[in-house]
Every structure is written in structure tokens, then in C-alpha cells.
Amino acid sequence: MSNPQTPTTRTYAAWFAHARKCEECKSVTKAADGCETGRALWQTYQLACVGANMGGGK
Ligand SMILES: [Zn+2]
Numbered sequence: 001m002s003n004p005q006t007p008t009t010r011t012y013a014a015w016f017a018h019a020r021k022c023e024e025c026k027s028v029t030k031a032a033d034g035c036e037t038g039r040a041l042w043q044t045y046q047l048a049c050v051g052a053n054m055g056g057g058k
Contacts, residue, residue: 007048015041 005013018041019025025034031042 006052008045008052011041011045011048015045 025038028034
């Protein structure tokens with residue numbers, strides 16, 4: 001549990017923490033179909049993923 005936090009894990013944890021408590025986000029099958037807050041958190045996570053991929057390079 002002492003893994004270094006990356007933007008990807010941090011933003012995912014933020015969404016997950018919300019989705020656990022949010023009835024609307026819990027009831028949908030895709031995070032993108034959640035409530036406004038859930039969708040905003042998910043979009044932040046997606047952007048972090050894109051940023052991480054670009055930072056990783058190939
Ligand atoms: Zn929600």
C-alpha cells in the first residue's frame with residue numbers, strides 16, 4: 001500500500017472513492033455513464049492515462 005502515487009493511480013483512486021459512495025455511479029456499467037461528478041473524475045483519469053502514455057514514450 002506504499003506504492004508511489006502517479007497521476008494515473010491518484011486520479012483513479014479519486015474516481016473509485018466517489019463511485020463507491022455514489023448510487024448513480026455504482027449502478028452504471030461504464031464510468032462514463034455516471035453522474036456529473038463521476039464523469040468529471042473519470043475524464044480526469046483518462047487524461048492522466050493519456051499523459052502517462054505520452055510521458056512513457058516508445
Ligand atoms: Zn457519481
